[in-house]
Amino acid sequence: MEKAKRPPRGTRKRDVPLTEAGIYAAALQLIDADGVEALTMRKLATVLDANPMSLYHHVPNKDALLRGVARMVGAQFRTVTLEDSPWQERIRLLATDFRTLAHRHPKLMAYSFGQPDFIQSEDPFWAALTATLDSAGVPHAEVPQIAAVMCAVVIGVLTAELNGALHQWSNLTPPAPAARENRPPDTDAGPDGDRMFRLVLDTIITGLESRLTADRDGQRAGQ
Known part of the structure; x- marks a missing residue:
């Protein structure tokens, strides 16, 4: 055999x-x-x-x-479904969910953030973000540009957070003696990551609110 x-x-x-x-x-x-x-x-x-x-x-x-x-x-990203909520709240939820995903897989996301094709038009995050900006009253032609800027800011902040740079930078003291004298005493060991991210979102949202208000005022003035 x-x-x-x-x-x-x-x-x-x-x-x-x-x-x-x-x-x-x-x-x-x-x-x-x-x-x-x-x-x-x-x-x-x-x-x-x-x-x-x-x-x-x-x-x-x-x-x-x-x-x-x-x-x-990226497919694990939770799509925002709070259509009846103010656009500001929807932006906060979108960005917070994105941050949660980044912290769930920090090594992969730190690499992916450096790739220019990381975000695609069919991605749930991009689709939800552009829909939210459109509902906020952003001119349709400007939605992709504003969404791109917001993505760049959030991704930049998350990159700095994941590699520790954000924590280090936020602990730098102002160089001017007067600024150091007027600085309130530290109340904790360092800036909290969640509080820092809320500050980022407050800045983004406040800037967009001002932009939309200026656009509406300009339209009324031109009538």
């Missing part, structure tokens, strides 16, 4: 077939644990108990893998 040949090492069948969703989920676990830089296709294949070459049937390279993981995480 002819002896059965053993399959080459690394090509044995898995009990569960590989899927893009499974690959992305395993990659996210590795990123959460060790960061984007430590992720390799070979390490991912080991976690999945698969032949490394079989991964390339689903994702062509690491860049595509990271984009897929970022899309999967």
